[in-house]
Amino acid sequence: MRKSRIKRTKTVCTYCGVGCSFEIWTKDRHILKVEPNTDAPANGISTCVKGKFGWDFVNDRERLRKPLIRRGDSFYEAEWDEALDLVASRMREIKTNHGPDAIGYISSSKCTNEENYLMQKLARAVMGTNNIDNCSRYCQTPATEGLKRTFGLGGDTGGIEDIANADLVIVIGANPAESHPVLSTRVRRAHKRGTLKLLVADLRKHDLAERADLFIHPRPGTDLIWLSAVTKYIIDQGWQDNAFLQTRANGFVAYAESLAHFTLEDAVEKTGLSRETLKSVATMIHEAKRVCILWAMGVTQHMGGSDTSTAICNLLTVTGNVGRKGTGAYPLRGHNNVQGAGDFGAAPGLLPGYQPVSDAKVRERFEKVWGTPLPQSAGLDNHQMVEKIHEGKLKAMYIFGEDMALVDANANHVQAAFAKLDFFVVQDVFFSKTAEFADVVLPASPSLEKEGTFTNTERRIQRLYEVFPPLADSQPDWKIIMQLANRLGANWTYRHPEEIMREAASLIPLYAGVTYERLEGFKSLQWPVQEDGMDTPVLYLERFAQPDGKAQLYPVEWTKPLELDAEYDLHLNNGRMLEHFHEGNMTYRVPGIEQKVPVTYVEVSKELAEARGVKTGALVLLTSPYGKVKVRAVVTDRVTGNELYLPMNTPNDEEAVNYLTSSYHDAITHTPAYKEISVKLEVL
Numbered sequence: 278m279r280k281s282r283i284k285r286t287k288t289v290c291t292y293c294g295v296g297c298s299f300e301i302w303t304k305d306r307h308i309l310k311v312e313p314n315t316d317a318p319a320n321g322i323s324t325c326v327k328g329k330f331g332w333d334f335v336n337d338r339e340r341l342r343k344p345l346i347r348r349g350d351s352f353y354e355a356e357w358d359e360a361l362d363l364v365a366s367r368m369r370e371i372k373t374n375h376g377p378d379a380i381g382y383i384s385s386s387k388c389t390n391e392e393n394y395l396m397q398k399l400a401r402a403v404m405g406t407n408n409i410d411n412c413s414r415y416c417q418t419p420a421t422e423g424l425k426r427t428f429g430l431g432g433d434t435g436g437i438e439d440i441a442n443a444d445l446v447i448v449i450g451a452n453p454a455e456s457h458p459v460l461s462t463r464v465r466r467a468h469k470r471g472t473l474k475l476l477v478a479d480l481r482k483h484d485l486a487e488r489a490d491l492f493i494h495p496r497p498g499t500d501l502i503w504l505s506a507v508t509k510y511i512i513d514q515g516w517q518d519n520a521f522l523q524t525r526a527n528g529f530v531a532y533a534e535s536l537a538h539f540t541l542e543d544a545v546e547k548t549g550l551s552r553e554t555l556k557s558v559a560t561m562i563h564e565a566k567r568v569c570i571l572w573a574m575g576v577t578q579h580m581g582g583s584d585t586s587t588a589i590c591n592l593l594t595v596t597g598n599v600g601r602k603g604t605g606a607y608p609l610r611g612h613n614n615v616q617g618a619g620d621f622g623a624a625p626g627l628l629p630g631y632q633p634v635s636d637a638k639v640r641e642r643f644e645k646v647w648g649t650p651l652p653q654s655a656g657l658d659n660h661q662m663v664e665k666i667h668e669g670k671l672k673a674m675y676i677f678g679e680d681m682a683l684v685d686a687n688a689n690h691v692q693a694a695f696a697k698l699d700f701f702v703v704q705d706v707f708f709s710k711t712a713e714f715a716d717v718v719l720p721a722s723p724s725l726e727k728e729g730t731f732t733n734t735e736r737r738i739q740r741l742y743e744v745f746p747p748l749a750d751s752q753p754d755w756k757i758i759m760q761l762a763n764r765l766g767a768n769w770t771y772r773h774p775e776e777i778m779r780e781a782a783s784l785i786p787l788y789a790g791v792t793y794e795r796l797e798g799f800k801s802l803q804w805p806v807q808e809d810g811m812d813t814p815v816l817y818l819e820r821f822a823q824p825d826g827k828a829q830l831y832p833v834e835w836t837k838p839l840e841l842d843a844e845y846d847l848h849l850n851n852g853r854m855l856e857h858f859h860e861g862n863m864t865y866r867v868p869g870i871e872q873k874v875p876v877t878y879v880e881v882s883k884e885l886a887e888a889r890g891v892k893t894g895a896l897v898l899l900t901s902p903y904g905k906v907k908v909r910a911v912v913t914d915r916v917t918g919n920e921l922y923l924p925m926n927t928p929n930d931e932e933a934v935n936y937l938t939s940s941y942h943d944a945i946t947h948t949p950a951y952k953e954i955s956v957k958l959e960v961l
């Protein structure tokens with residue numbers, strides 16, 4: 278009998294932070310089907326459209342197959358040795374002439390933990406710089422800041438499964454039905470069963486907002502105001518959790534005093550919400566025994582993103598809704614491995630495990646294992662790197678798995694910086710917009726062509742296995758980084774990502790007990806993982822991660838958002854759409870998905886459409902002080918008044934929302950204020 282060539286391989290979805298696990302059935306390089314594992318803890322249900330159908334890009338004819346080297350205005354195909362020798366010699370030369378801090382490294386929250394670990398090790402231990410960052414700077418770093426200020430660790434406090442145990446789920450500035458679909462389905466099912474209430478705060482009436490028991494629409498950039506006013510009202514009514522505050526938290530008196538000016542009157546004036554609405558929010562929180570708050574980029578991508586994230590954590594602390602099952606703080610990570618990229622040290626001030634580069638004892642531990650002295654002061658983040666290129670101080674960059682020319686804010690400014698670099702290396706699966714500026718482009722393998730681990734939004738570490746061998750001459754990122762490091766003087770001998778994880782786990786206390794054996798197949802662990810393999814589904818059941826084990830209330834003030842003016846008189850919001858991923862490099866290459874949603878669009882409210890003569894399908898020109906985008910309009914009641922919505926996903930580079938965004942940013946983390954855009958609209 279002829280032996281079947283059908284193969285089933287377990288992998289982890291790369292399209293969002295939920296981290297669904299499933300088996301992919303293949304025959305040669307053909308994908309036959311994707312089979313969700315409903316026992317896999319992150320899924321519990323199924324997969325969404327991207328997880329189920331979004332994989333045909335792996336065989337796309339536009340995949341990068343060989344290294345490319347610039348010759349004038351074009352590129353020629355090269356062998357790996359020529360490309361890597363060139364990269365090593367140019368990096369060595371720039372380091373010799375300008376010092377190690379003249380080079381910047383951007384790691385990838387789409388790539389594995391092991392790859393992120395090696396990229397930051399290359400930057401620090403081989404090249405001697407802390408100029409290393411990843412794209413969580415664009416989304417969730419402010420949330421991490423809020424969590425660390427109050428609770429001590431930068432991870433979601435519970436697990437996805439535990440959210441359904443809440444009595445009240447509050448969703449702020451997030452659209453889980455499109456951005457975290459399987460998680461949204463779990464919340465929706467619990468809501469339908471009547472076990473929880475749902476409160477949504479957003480500019481847009483998205484799927485969960487339609488279903489919510491209470492939907493509130495504050496003015497853009499005013500979440501900190503209503504959160505603080507509601508917290509003050511709760512305290513004024515005596516509804517705070519005194520037992521929790523006395524035994525498990527510090528700073529209540531000072532925090533309560535700091536709220537003095539966050540009155541309901543002030544909140545009504547600034548947010549546009551009514552007094553009754555604000556009281557209803559407070560009452561819903563008071564009446565619920567267990568409250569979870571979910572938030573995303575509608576909160577973080579503002580000039581006050583870190584402070585608003587902190588205000589959320591303060592509210593949870595005052596009401597005792599943290600450190601218990603069915604409660605807690607859930608900043609929803611966008612990319613599949615945003616959590617892992619940070620955990621493994623792709624950050625300018627933090628070595629793997631969030632251990633400060635400035636701490637001599639920490640450095641000593643790493644220096645012992647890595648066998649080399651390490652740089653002591655924090656490096657540049659990705660926002661600072663762009664500015665330093667413009668100043669002529671950063672001369673070279675090495676980016677992998679990130680189309681920074683389109684996904685960083687103020688794209689024209691970023692692209693003008695890339696054009697000034699002396700040397701630029703881009704490593705990716707496709708020839709991206711960023712690659713247009715490169716001197717060398719290295720062909721990498723996507724997740725289906727490699728092994729390693731990802732850490733999802735609930736701190737869950739999972740293994741992925743090789744479904745196909747790498748296409749043509751492409752290679753997994755970890756292998757490329759290792760070959761480059763060895764050309765630059767290292768002597769790395771990793772034969773498999775398991776060996777990288779073993780080394781990393783010995784240095785990261787949160788991952789102390791993580792082994793590939795404990796992650797075999799569909800097994801997973803949520804950090805912190807003790808040496809004996811015990812993991813932590815819910816954080817802080819006994820102690821917070823602050824030095825004295827108590828949560829810290831942290832007073833914050835409102836940062837006024839950028840305002841509309843007579844010329845740029847419309848507010849432009851942005852986010853994801855269900856069917857597509859990020860800049861669109863992968864999902865727009867999947868025929869079934871591309872046919873269903875082939876183009877992007879801007880949502881225009883009915884009232885604005887009537888006032889400006891906009892019809893669905895009309896081509897409109899959006900202009901901000903930073904650039905222009907031409908796009909088709911969709912007239913809808915999902916948005917209201919002078920607020921527009923443009924998804925970030927587009928098959929056409931010219932339509933990217935970041936041609937409209939600015940370089941304004943959160944003061945603490947430098948996360949761009951992507952959600953503070955004013956534009957004008959013309960019908961073409």
Ligand code: SF4
Nearest residue numbers: 290292293297325328
């Ligand atoms: Fe992938 Fe997220 Fe969809 Fe799960 S919910 S299948 S992780 S995109």
